[in-house]
Amino acid sequence: MKIFKFGGASTKDAESVKNVVSVITKTAEKDLVIVVSAMGKTTNALEEVLKDYFSEDGNLKHSLQFVYDYHHNILNGLFSSPQHPAFENLNRIFKELERFLETNKSKNHAFVYDQVVSFGELISSTIIAAYFEENGINNTWLDVRQCIKTDANYRDANVDWEKTQQTISDKVSLKGITVTQGFLGSENTNNFTTTLGREGSDYTAAIFAYCLNAESVTIWKDVPGVLNADPRYFTETQLFNHISYREAIELAFYGASVIHPKTLQPMQRKEIPLYVKSFLNPTAPGTCVGKGVLLDPMTSCFILKKNQVLISLSSLDFSFMMEDHIGDVFKWLHKFKMKVELIQNSAISFSVCVDNKFNNLEPLLAKLREKFSVKWNENVTLYTIRHFNPAEVKALAENKNVLLKQESKETVQLIIKE
Incomplete structure (x- = not known):
């Protein structure tokens, strides 16, 4: 048994879905769990649905129609007859979404978010399962919410491993072949849909691999494997043939976008290899994450995170920033769901770079001002270089406004105001 995961880029249109069939055919694997994400930018489109749903000025009908038309066009490109059951399934699932929006009484944004955005994966997996059958690939469609059980921490749910192991x-x-959804689960008490965090489909693949003692996991991407830098921002990137679990976890922690940060821990515990391969060239070896050498080839790794916030605190009475002060800061960072990317402190100051992914910056700043003098910079970029050399750091910082620099033996981080 192997696990394959296909992301939104690999299923963004009809031709891409056809290519998924080609990948399955070329790999000739017969026993698979196939985890699929929402198609293309569907999650973003469903976030627009949510925005319109909660806004008095929003055009909910228009944003819903956009999502429907996008998937309907994909069906037109896959099936010759509009009478194919896949069209009826799309209508059925879409009616469920509309029914939820009409009847929902909850004002909890995170709860509503999970109920709505989950329809992206439900639709994509249903379309792909139907197209597999159309092309002679027998499969079973599985609702992942029956398998992955979580707590009620909506938008970033924690897996109940004991119950999940049993249900899987x-x-x-x-x-x-089983076709199922990434990103989704359901909470234990009332079975409401939960999500595992953005890009959580990789994590879903790892959960299935762990619970099924899978031979391997392959994540199919639009890149040849794991590169030492994002080619959108850096030139002359290098492909890694192999990365150790430890190094991959470090890269994921610092924000490398190819592998989800939660994905690697369950893989490492059972020493299940993870492959990152190109869905455009499925026979190429790609990158293997597993036991063995740290990096092959050994070279510097560049990681970039945009749209971060650098917050600088100092005590109001110029007293030392001691453990009790810092403890309060981390308590509030946790309360407002700020992901901490970097910290630095001195006798009377404390700086922290955070990812404001839940848009809670204003209430956090208000709370911090009660106890500290607060300065902050929004829209800063965090650069991380693993296994750096001084010339690379100098070149990266040249002619840039460096707000903060932090260096250890293996890693240097720069916060830059572009």
Whole structure:
């Protein structure tokens, strides 16, 4: 049994879905769990649906129609007859979404978010399962919410591993092909849909691999494997043939976008290899993450995170920033769901770079001002270089406004105001 995961870029249109069939055919794997994300930018489109739903000025009908038309066009490109059951399934799922929006009474944005954006994966997996059948690939469609059980921490749910192990063991066959959704789970008490965080489909693949003792996981991407830098921002990138679990976890922690930060821990615990391969060239070896050499080839790794916030604090009475002060800061960072990317402190100051992904900056700053003098910079960029050399750091910082620099033996980080 192997696990394949296909992201939104690999299923963004009809031709891409056809290519997924080609990948399955070329790899000739017979026993698979195939985890799929929402198609293309569907999650973003469903976030627009949410924005319109909660806004008095929003055009909910228009944003819903956009999502429907996008998937309907993909169906037109895959199936010759509009009478194919896939069209009826799309209508059925879309009616469920509309029914939820009409009847929902909750004002909890995170709860509503998970109920709405989950329809992206439900639609994509249904379309792909139907197209597989159309092309002679027998498969079983599985609602992942019956398998991955979580707490009620909506938008970033924590997996209940004991219950998840039991449900996956009960519901997933080790033979044949199963098509299911990434990113989703359901909370234990009321079975409401939860999500595992953005890009959580990689994590879903790892959960299935761990619970099924899979032979391997392959993540199919639009890149040849794991590169030492994002080619959108850096030139002359290098492909890694192999990365150790430890190094991959470090890269994920610092924000490397190819592998989800949560994905690697369950893989490492059972020493299941993770492959990152190109869906455009499925026979190429790609990158293997597993036991063995740290990096092959050994070279510097460049990681870039945009749209970060640098917050600088000092005590109001110029007293030392001691453990009790810093403890309060981290308590509030946790309360307002700020992901900490970097910290630096001195006797009377404390700086922290955070990812404001839940848009809670204003209430956090208000709370911090009660106890500290607060300065902040929004829209800063955090650069991280693993296994750096001084010339690379100098070149990166040249002619840039460096707000903060932090260096250790293996890693240097720069916060730059572009």
